[in-house]
Amino acid sequence: xxxxxxxxxxxIAITFTCCVVIGIDQFLTSRQTRATEPTQxxxxxxxxxxxxxxxxxxxxxxxxxxxKKGHLDLERFKSASDVRRDLEPWPALIEQIExxxxxxxxxxxxxxxxxxxxxAWARDLLAAEAKPVWAIxxxxxxxx
Ligand code: HEC
Numbered sequence: 349x350x351x352x353x354x355x356x357x358x359x360i361a362i363t364f365t366c367c368v369v370i371g372i373d374q375f376l377t378s379r380q381t382r383a384t385e386p387t388q389x390x391x392x393x394x395x396x397x398x399x400x401x402x403x404x405x406x407x408x409x410x411x412x413x414x415x416k417k418g419h420l421d422l423e424r425f426k427s428a429s430d431v432r433r434d435l436e437p438w439p440a441l442i443e444q445i446e447x448x449x450x451x452x453x454x455x456x457x458x459x460x461x462x463x464x465x466x467x468a469w470a471r472d473l474l475a476a477e478a479k480p481v482w483a484i485x486x487x488x489x490x491x492x
Contacts, residue, residue, distance in 0.1 A: 395428040
């Protein structure tokens, strides 16, 4: 009798271990095969082909190195690498576009699709750099 119950417990332990191992295995596989994971190359290409032209079209009239409205120069971001080197303005850019504040109402507006592309790209890049928005912006910029 004693040995049977010990055996029962043992097989429960094996079953449990198997489940955990399979679970971990599936977790790892699903992470590896996520097709949507933006790679550095994707982000670089998207910036050059899509994002930079959108910024140039809708933002650089005012946010060029020369005009620099709101102390924001977006012209210096010639490539995704430039963005990686200076993430600071990007959370604000996401906020302003999402809130519909930028570009200013009287100026040509990006389509909903274009806004989504801009915001999604900036989010992906920030996520890829593994720095949450609040870590870059800091808790408060009340003095600005
Ligand atoms: C017609 C000129 C104009 C255009 C076009 C424009 N902006 Fe601005 N932007 C301003 C001015 C002026 C300010 C500062 C005053 C304010 O916040 O309203 C500003 C401020 C900002 C700020 C806030 C900076 C900060 O951290 O306080 C962000 C972010 C921004 N703009 C992003 C954009 C983006 C992105 C685009 C293009 C999609 C854009 N702007 C297009 C004039 C413009």
